[in-house]
Amino acid sequence: MLNLARNELYRLFLSPLAWVILALSQALLAYLFLSHLDYFMQIQSQIAAIPGAPGVTEMIVAPLLGNAAIVLLLISPLITMRLLAEERRNESLPLLTSAPLTAAGVVMGKFLGSFAFLLILLLMVLLMPLSLLLGSHIDLMQLASGALGLLLLIASFIAIGLFLSSLTRQPAIAAVATFSLLFFLWIVDWAGQSGHNDAGWLGWLSLLKHFEPLLQGELYTSDVAYYLIVTVTFLLLAIRKLDNERLTG
């Protein structure tokens, strides 16, 4: 299983895709980071006098992590699309299914491999707020809570993408489907906000809704549980799908 994860990660870095994704998302987020920083420097003198005014963490770190979540939403379908769909198109899946591995082993290996990749991306993003420590004081606990949120978000993105990738042999279809589903889950709470009180449960489905408190440094068990449930559910679905293929051909 870990072998599979390692191989997955290694093959990812053999393709230019991984490097391009890392470089471009880093550049994009660096630009956003700098503009937030710039804005904060401008208004710092004005808000310094107000008691209880937002500090560096609220003004720079939280928006940055929020933006990182959007970027991850955009790129994770690109990472997960190839996981199983490409294996199927190259007809290399039998290599894994005829090895002494269970379907769960295959799915977990693929999951961990992609998770490790996005973890690298996340760590590189986190270096930016940490660099603020050189000249300022930031709320490390709030940063940690935001990072945890991103971590959970990544896990559920990959699980969803992995499942959709298991359904098709066209990576492009997997990518589009994953992106649509992620985006839908992201914005589904808009309906809940539009005044209909009976639509509140839609808000509970939203990936975004559970991320926002974490960004503000509020750690609720229900939010963490939500992400874990999403991740586990889609991983189980992917395992079922692979197993089913063996049974029905």
Add this chain to the structure above:
Amino acid sequence: MTKLLEANNLGKRFGQQTAVSDINIHLSRGDVLGFLGPNGAGKSTTMKMLSGNLAPTHGQILINGIDLLEQPKQAKAHIGYLPETPPLYRELTVREFLVFCGRLNLLAGKPLRIAVDKVIERCGLGDVQHRLIGQLSKGFQQRVGIAQAIVHHPAVVILDEPTSGLDPIQIRDIRHLIREVANEHSVILSTHILPEVQMLCDRVQIIAHGELLFSDSIDALSKQMHASSLQVQLAHAPSVRELSAIAGVVSVQTISDSTFRLHYQPDNDPTERLVSLAVAKGWQLRQLVAEQHSLEDVFMKIVQREEISKDA
């Protein structure tokens, strides 16, 4: 003798359609079993079931005494499988890929390195081991496919049409490699090319429309191939009447002025008498060929016989 692979009453239905019905396969240590059939006969389906990639609708598969359906993980460790399309990661080098396959099959550390070195040497991949698989020719990719199937030294190697889509020289090389593999492993080989079976296998099973039609040693198949005709070429050809007068000759067919086909009764071979007569009478024998039914003929006969008996 220990049975390395045993499949009993194996069957597979896809919805209403029966792809394979009640097939029995036995493989002993050191056997090379040819699995022969026309396209669409259910060869690949059977291979997939034997390798644990497809669950049979009914039946039982034992690999080395371990039930493949109940303990797939343990059983699969004893199988090496090469599907019709070799499962390769084109962006890896040959060596990286084989190391990955070894790890997949639970090898690690020094035994892994030794196994990979050995398999690279056995499959003649030494010169290309640091090249990307995607850049190799199809013949070499097929070799890597075979290497992948034997790297963990499985008891049973299952090869699904290993020579399809290769040029004649590559086919010869791959056959050579398969024969080499057969020295250390039991092999099941599926193909629709008959001479291949004749060259490589000890036993043959013929399958058509998902049913097993023939299951015997290659010698028994050869016996069926024995025909009862001679083709002779004589520089000073005698008359047809003289030839048909030879004891045992049933009829003579004239192919050209100097070439004839002699049909004879199977238990009364006139070859010796023909040769001595040719010497005595100065016919100047140029060519004497004992004609054989090709495997194709036998194969068609077996498949057709089954179809006729089904209609009746």
